Amino acid sequence: MYTIPALFIKLNNGSMTPRTLYDKLWDAHVVRDNGDGTHIIYIDKHLSHEVTSPQAFEGLRLAGRKLWRRAANLAVPDHNVPTVDRHLINDPISRVQLETLQQNVRDWDVPYIDLFDARQGIVHVIGPEQGACLPGMTIVCGDSHTTTNGGLGAWAFGIGTSEVEHVLATQTLVLTKARNMRVTVNGTLASGITSKDIALHVIGRIGTAGGTGHVIEFAGTTIRELTIEGRLTLCNMAIEAGARSGLVAVDEKTIEYVRGRPMAPGGRNWELAVTAWRDLVSDPGARFDKEIVIAAEDVRPCVTWGTSPEMVVSIDDVVPDPEQEKDPVRREGMRNALAYMALKAGTPMKNIPIDKVFIGSCTNARIEDLRAAASVARGRRVADTVRLAMVVPGSGLVKRQAEKEGLDRVFVDAGFEWREPGCSMCLGMNEDRLSPGERCASTSNRNFEGRQGAGGRTHLLSPPMAAAAAIAGHFADPGDL
Amino acid sequence: MQAFTTHTGLVVPMDRPNVDTDSIIPKQFLKSIRRSGFGPYLFDSWRYADDGGEADQDCSGRPLRKDFVLNLPRYAGASILLARENFGCGSSREHAVWALDDFGIRCVIAPGFAEIFFSNCGKNGLLAVVLPDAEVGKLFEEVAAAPGYRLDVNLAAQTVTTPAGRVIPFHIDPALKERLLNGMDDIGKTLRQADAIRTYERRRAADAPWLFPDAV
Numbered sequence: 001m002y003t004i005p006a007l008f009i010k011l012n013n014g015s016m017t018p019r020t021l022y023d024k025l026w027d028a029h030v031v032r033d034n035g036d037g038t039h040i041i042y043i044d045k046h047l048s049h050e051v052t053s054p055q056a057f058e059g060l061r062l063a064g065r066k067l068w069r070r071a072a073n074l075a076v077p078d079h080n081v082p083t084v085d086r087h088l089i090n091d092p093i094s095r096v097q098l099e100t101l102q103q104n105v106r107d108w109d110v111p112y113i114d115l116f117d118a119r120q121g122i123v124h125v126i127g128p129e130q131g132a133c134l135p136g137m138t139i140v141c142g143d144s145h146t147t148t149n150g151g152l153g154a155w156a157f158g159i160g161t162s163e164v165e166h167v168l169a170t171q172t173l174v175l176t177k178a179r180n181m182r183v184t185v186n187g188t189l190a191s192g193i194t195s196k197d198i199a200l201h202v203i204g205r206i207g208t209a210g211g212t213g214h215v216i217e218f219a220g221t222t223i224r225e226l227t228i229e230g231r232l233t234l235c236n237m238a239i240e241a242g243a244r245s246g247l248v249a250v251d252e253k254t255i256e257y258v259r260g261r262p263m264a265p266g267g268r269n270w271e272l273a274v275t276a277w278r279d280l281v282s283d284p285g286a287r288f289d290k291e292i293v294i295a296a297e298d299v300r301p302c303v304t305w306g307t308s309p310e311m312v313v314s315i316d317d318v319v320p321d322p323e324q325e326k327d328p329v330r331r332e333g334m335r336n337a338l339a340y341m342a343l344k345a346g347t348p349m350k351n352i353p354i355d356k357v358f359i360g361s362c363t364n365a366r367i368e369d370l371r372a373a374a375s376v377a378r379g380r381r382v383a384d385t386v387r388l389a390m391v392v393p394g395s396g397l398v399k400r401q402a403e404k405e406g407l408d409r410v411f412v413d414a415g416f417e418w419r420e421p422g423c424s425m426c427l428g429m430n431e432d433r434l435s436p437g438e439r440c441a442s443t444s445n446r447n448f449e450g451r452q453g454a455g456g457r458t459h460l461l462s463p464p465m466a467a468a469a470a471i472a473g474h475f476a477d478p479g480d481l
Numbered sequence: 482m483q484a485f486t487t488h489t490g491l492v493v494p495m496d497r498p499n500v501d502t503d504s505i506i507p508k509q510f511l512k513s514i515r516r517s518g519f520g521p522y523l524f525d526s527w528r529y530a531d532d533g534g535e536a537d538q539d540c541s542g543r544p545l546r547k548d549f550v551l552n553l554p555r556y557a558g559a560s561i562l563l564a565r566e567n568f569g570c571g572s573s574r575e576h577a578v579w580a581l582d583d584f585g586i587r588c589v590i591a592p593g594f595a596e597i598f599f600s601n602c603g604k605n606g607l608l609a610v611v612l613p614d615a616e617v618g619k620l621f622e623e624v625a626a627a628p629g630y631r632l633d634v635n636l637a638a639q640t641v642t643t644p645a646g647r648v649i650p651f652h653i654d655p656a657l658k659e660r661l662l663n664g665m666d667d668i669g670k671t672l673r674q675a676d677a678i679r680t681y682e683r684r685r686a687a688d689a690p691w692l693f694p695d696a697v
Contacts, residue, residue, distance in 0.1 A: 037656055097513075170668060
């Protein structure tokens, strides 16, 4: 693949080579061209949690290496943490993992938000919330949903533990440049349609490998109208389309979102930063290797039926029939999915009863998500047939804000459980799990087999759709309640 | 890192698209703070007939799903995994590669891989070979037809050779190939560029001081 040498761009910047936002972020972070197709790329922010970091710190220690730049790090426990009683971590193996993170941040003097801090939460929620993640940054974490931060105009992506160790030791990664892809959404979304529905719609259209090898920039009038939290949700799901990163260009909304955050720059630095951030847009005429255009009017409330996020339909649809699929590998995949999900082709989605509801995760546990779900739950009751409906805020500060607005009362009065922040049932590393055979309406990001608990059946949807499912006891259009 | 040069091994077919890393190694095993010992939990929920194992569990007495490929006697000892499109999608967990490696898989062949998984393979000396969809389809047919089907993988020559002697070339990024052939440590190599990193930091701190509140 042809990439324009950084020097060439520098000489001609603004005069002849229009660049995409990703091109600009890439160019700004090249430390060195290795001459073999790879580049050393500088990493501005490294986030870590307890699950994917212990082996990296251990590797650093065994090799006798130093942490390159402590201030570029931020660590927080989120995956294993209990959502009922913070002090009660029953699983000794979970406890060891949490203690290992504590020990590592102490040994290496890494900035840390601990379990009992009011700011604790899911790493991808607290990064933007604290202003630790800023527009124009390169941001990595041993967690695929790091893409979330792209909603701020940052180049953010998940990495494996070996790469975590590489970042700890060198503050860089060795990368090859991805291709540019643009998903343009124009028009006005119907009432009740969220950025989660856009994300699922896009994945349904291009598939879970549709973005492989690319960074996806989301653009168009619909995206400009989204709030920053909506953009974070959209970029969060970019990885489910196979893209390494998702991006949304910086605009005034981005700048207003970041202004005044605890770790955001202040004073003279704020002025300098804002000036630089205003350039974080794709130039007119910039070339994209792949383009998808979507009309906002075509986006309906989405719900997944299978075991991959691309197995998605609208709430008005029926479970698809594998026998209509021409490709034999895909047909077999659909058959497997229906067998695992215990669903029959042709069943209206609205007729499928659910056992549990999970409102939470780095995808949909910010304050706007909780407001949207609460607006559906307000004055209603969770159906008797639903065993558990839980709301897990994305952070302690989201929880506090929700309580200030009385959203916790709305949920509790309706029969939801109101929990402490963490990753919780998105992946069930703590005690919040599905039992075998249980069916869950979930605002999380993955409906893989066993994702929320061995044998559990996950349907992905938006916060208002999850609340509607809790009330109805089956999938429902919030507008129909 | 272990090097990869050539490998000849028994092939086991995993005939489903979009195999995610949650399936390769379920979440409960991610609580371990070690890099090794994940092999017994590889494909845990497909491999065992119970409701899922727990971290650190001894798997020797667990009931097996007899129809799962890895449990079929004809594939015992397989070291090459033949897979479908978008293998390794989802979570970034490197534990998926550690589990494959610990189980004895040295090479995965598929029409496409999810990027983080692909990158993680390269960091652990596991070769991920991308072949055209039609070629992979043909290999699936041949494996099904011939018990004991083995492939010969040669990284230097960038070829996969079938038992009948058909030579299938594959593409690999030259930098990755070099690293795999030599089992090179990435970090040591990058640290040789420490001066370039420091130079970048000084320049960047001048241009974008808000990114370096810790600069002295």
